Amino acid sequence: MRNAGLPASDVRAGIATELADDVPWNRVLNSICTQPHPLGVEMASAAAHTNLGDVRIFRGTKRIERKVVRLLLDLLGNPGGSGNLVSGGTEANLIAMLVARESARARGRLTDRPEVVVSSTVHFSFTKIFGLLGLTPVVVPVDDALRLPAAEVARRIGEHTVAVVATAGSSEFGVVDAVDEIGPALVGHDVHLHVDAATGGFIIPFARELGRDLPQFDFTVDGVASITIDPHKYGLANVPAGAILFKGAQDAGRFAFDSFFVDTPVHNTLLGTRPGSAAISTYAVLEHLGREGFTAITRTNFEVTEHLVAQLRAAGHELATEPQLNIVVVKMEHATRISQLLESWGWIVSTSKRFGETLRLVVTRHVTTQMIDEFLPVLERARAHVASEVALR
The missing domain is CATH 3.40.640.10 (Type I PLP-dependent aspartate aminotransferase-like (Major domain))
Structure with missing residues (x-):
């Protein structure tokens, strides 16, 4: 702790600098939490x-x-x-x-x-x-x-x-x-x-x-x-x-x-x-929100989930299981490396320690069809990049 405190403006600026390193919600596809109402x-x-x-x-x-x-x-x-x-x-x-x-x-x-x-x-x-x-x-x-x-x-x-x-x-x-x-x-x-x-x-x-x-x-x-x-x-x-x-x-x-x-x-x-x-x-x-508000949000979440699933299947991907909720798990070789590469490019997804070779994508309120459409080409680029890495070994 400092002997003399900092001006509030300096404290705000320092915190703002650190918060700027947090990943924005429109690049987060692994979190069951979301931006609160x-x-x-x-x-x-x-x-x-x-x-x-x-x-x-x-x-x-x-x-x-x-x-x-x-x-x-x-x-x-x-x-x-x-x-x-x-x-x-x-x-x-x-x-x-x-x-x-x-x-x-x-x-x-x-x-x-x-x-x-x-x-x-x-x-x-x-x-x-x-x-x-x-x-x-x-x-x-x-x-x-x-x-x-x-x-x-x-x-x-x-x-x-x-x-x-x-x-x-x-x-x-x-x-x-x-x-x-x-x-x-x-x-x-x-x-x-x-x-x-x-x-x-x-x-x-x-x-x-x-x-x-x-x-x-x-x-x-x-x-x-x-x-x-x-x-x-x-x-x-x-x-x-x-x-x-x-x-x-x-x-x-x-x-x-x-x-x-x-x-x-x-x-x-x-x-x-x-x-x-x-x-x-x-x-x-x-x-x-009441029941009507939550029902409307749930409807949208499932619509986005269905769009994600349709686009993944159109690209030739196989799901690990048919989604019951708003979590989509995709079978994918080198999933951990792909996840790491995506994170280095600013996108956050999940891979399971227990169920390898799968990529987990979570849809919640901040995830939109536009966000999905922005993400999927990046995913394909990451897959191609990792495939090249593997081929060069």
Whole structure:
């Protein structure tokens, strides 16, 4: 830290210089997050001073958080449930697994080796979570459609099982597990079914309204006990804005830690200090757009995705799987090198460490058909460049 501070103008200029090195959204094709809605940005700025860790001071902010939770529960078919806003999918999934473990303990079902049944494509946040909570994953291979097979899930449940995790929109492929088959298959097994809908939670409800053939994944499915949903992804809210939602009205309180101070409520989230701006941003966007607004955005996202797929196929590319959501995975030799070259040219895409020789392209609100049409010739140039490199080896 400097002895004497800099003039505000110098600080602004220095920050502007660094921010100028960030990749502009119109060159980003790998991110499930996007440029937040302008109203959300405006309202988050107005609430930049708020802290949901001290609700004796920020009373109105807390009321808005409760309104957001109610709106999200309503969206997911369970207005009588409970939940909290959190930092994102990782924290939400962590709380869900802790509640599942402690619920098993309360029912006398917690053994010395608690297990969680997951798919082979489950999000990597669960690797962190299982290590922290002492849970053992029971990994079920996905089927040919890259989905978690319901019959195999039921077969893997045993005396140590405390939870099953289904995914409503995998981060690598955008694949939606058949939660509407998994839930009924678990009836009578007395385990916690958690749905990680961090990616698909703000896509699937609106896509189904548009007639898209996608599995139902929400609390209307028998057996679903908790759901992760991320407003800061397709919900267009400022980062960080996640949510963990529960079936029961009291379930969110199963994760509770008291404070040192009189009249300060218990904490039901992992974080103590929490930005109220995230709640304000989320509330502003939900109220402003409503179902009609989100449905219109979802329609556009799918139109752009279909344009991308059509252009890729016209160029002779093969997809790794038929896209269910707005993630397109293309089979491609030397995908990592192509991705690196594209990044050096200013375009950001993804390649998977686990599923090599594929290029992953994500469509969200900032991705347009014009942007796709600008990108695809660059992709072909990168492929040709890498092919030349390989030929010269």
